Amino acid sequence: MERRKFLKGAALGAGAAALATPAVSASHAKEMTIVSTWPRDFPGLGISAQxxxxxxxxxxxxxxxVNYFAAGERVGAFDSFDEVASGNSQAYIAADYYWVGKHPAFAYFTSVPFGMTTVEWNAWIxxxxxxxxxxxxxxEFGLKALAxxxxxxxxxxxFNKEIESPEDLKGLKxxxxxxxxNVMSKLGVSTVSLPxxxxxxxxxxxxxxxxxxVGPYNDYFMKFYEAAKYYYTGGMHEPGGGLAFGMNKSWYEGLSDxxxxxxxxACNEEHAAQFEETVALNGEYLTKLVDEQGVQVRAFNDDVWDAMGEAAAEVFEETRAHSDxxxxxxxxxxxxxxxxxxxxxxxxxxxxxxxxxVLGITE
Incomplete structure (x- = not known):
């Protein structure tokens, strides 16, 4: 008897859950166009966006x-911001530090030099x-973003050469x-931002x-090792943080709760999944880079780190001077x-x- 009551209650619960999802015909579905800064089927980042x-x-x-367009299929990768802010598309998937030319504070919502790791950034957000x-x-730009x-x-x-001192950075492109x-520019590097x-x-x-x-898993498929054999471990420029699902704010505010x-x-789920996938695969692909492609793994020495730290302090002061x-x-x-x-x-x-x-685990 108790079992029958339980099963009846479970069935009612399932029915209530089904009612919580609106019954919408295909002709009445809400259209959402998403543009991305990553190419289609791009290992790691692109696959995550899809x-x-x-x-x-x-x-x-x-x-x-959802209508999804990878980089270049609807607009260029770096045109995604204006595409969504204008309302032509409803959302972009990108790294918000691409938009520092719009406002330098966008960098903090991807990652900044000597900043937070991913778990720290998650806690902050x-x-x-x-x-x-x-x-x-x-x-300020008519957008609403989620991690x-x-x-x-x-x-x-x-790098196509070893970096043994801050002087080795000067003149590099x-x-x-x-x-x-901006930090690398202060150290004499000629920097560019490419999709x-x-x-x-x-x-x-x-x-x-x-x-x-990014890191070993994502980088392996890029074949950078064909032109640069020196691969440096953890950098100051992007210690952690997140990617952005940026929506047109007016469109977002018109959605139901x-x-x-x-x-x-969906964003919370993928935010966790992409990070966990990267952690799970980085070790395997670092080994592949070394054993299969002859990549030489290096770490910046303290002199280089210190020079980067001094340059970063200047960059933060300049960033603060931009606006309140x-x-x-x-x-x-x-x-x-x-x-x-x-x-x-x-x-x-x-x-x-x-x-x-204790376990003898080394880099």
């Missing part, structure tokens, strides 16, 4: 009909007031966007001498970074260092 687009439609049970600041910056992906601490980059690019799909051809042709991209919840749930809003974002970010970093050092960093020492 997965998110498909998931929004799936979670909505077809109530939101979700529980430390970061989302409200992101809304304020994006709102939708993360790749962890990124590699210092690919390097692809590196965001505030990290992912254009980096390989510029590196192989010699138009650039170095590039940063249920539609907003569907999009937020830039100062407001930097103040909050730096305060939370020190708060989170102190606890991370006491617990996670202490544990990982000691675990690796």
């Amino acid at each position: 997965r998110l687009a498909a998931r929004i439609e799936e979670l909505s049970n077809g109530a939101i009909k 979700k529980f430390g007031g970061g989302q409200a600041l992101w809304d304020e910056v994006s709102g 939708c992906g993360a790749t962890g601490t990124q590699a210092g980059g690919w 390097m692809r590196i966007p965001g505030l990290g690019g 992912g799909g254009q980096i390989y051809e510029n590196l192989v042709s010699g138009a650039i001498d170095a590039t940063e991209w 249920w539609e907003k919840a569907v999009i937020e749930a 809003l830039a100062t407001k974002v930097d103040d909050d970010f730096q305060a939370k970074l020190r708060e989170y970093g102190s606890a991370m050092a006491a617990f996670e960093v202490t544990y990982v260092n000691q675990r690796n020492r």
Whole structure:
């Protein structure tokens, strides 16, 4: 008897859940066009963007009909911002530091030099007031952004020569966007910001001498090793953070609470999935780069790190001078970074260092 009651209750619960999803015919589905800064089927970043687009439609049970366009299919990668701000498309998937020319504070919502790791950035965005600041910056351009992906601490980059001192950076031509690019410029590097799909051809042709991209899993498929054999571990420029699902604010505000919840749930899911996928695969692909392609892994020495740190301090001062809003974002970010970093050092960093020492785990 009790079992029958339970099954009846479960059936009613399932029915209520089904009713929570609006019954929408294909002709009445809400159309959503998403443009991306990544090429189609691009390993890592591109596949993640496609997965998110498909998931929004799936979670909505077809109530939101998604039309996804990779970089160059509807607009160029770096035209995505204006495409969505104008309302021609409803959303973009990108790294918001691509838009520092619009406002330098956008960098904080991807990653900044000597900034937060992904887990620290997540804490800031979700529980430390970061989302409200992101809304304020994006709102000035008619946008609403959510975190939708993360790749962890990124590699210092690919170079066609070893970097043994700050002087070795002078005169290099390097692809590196965001505030990290500003830091490298102060060290004598000639920097450019190229979409992912254009980096390989510029590196192989010699138009650039170095590039940063993501990390071993994503980088393996880019074949940068054909032109640059020196691969540097964790860099200062992008220690962590997230990617952006930037929506046209007017369009977003016209959504129902249920539609907003569907999009937020899909973004949260993919934000975690992309980070976890990267962590799961970086070790395997670093081994492939070394064993199969003869890549030489290096780490920047303290002299280089110190020079980068001094340049970063200048960049932050220049960023703050841009506007009151830039100062407001930097103040909050730096305060939370020190708060989170102190606890991370006491617990996670202490544990990982000691675990690796005891188990003999090396780089």
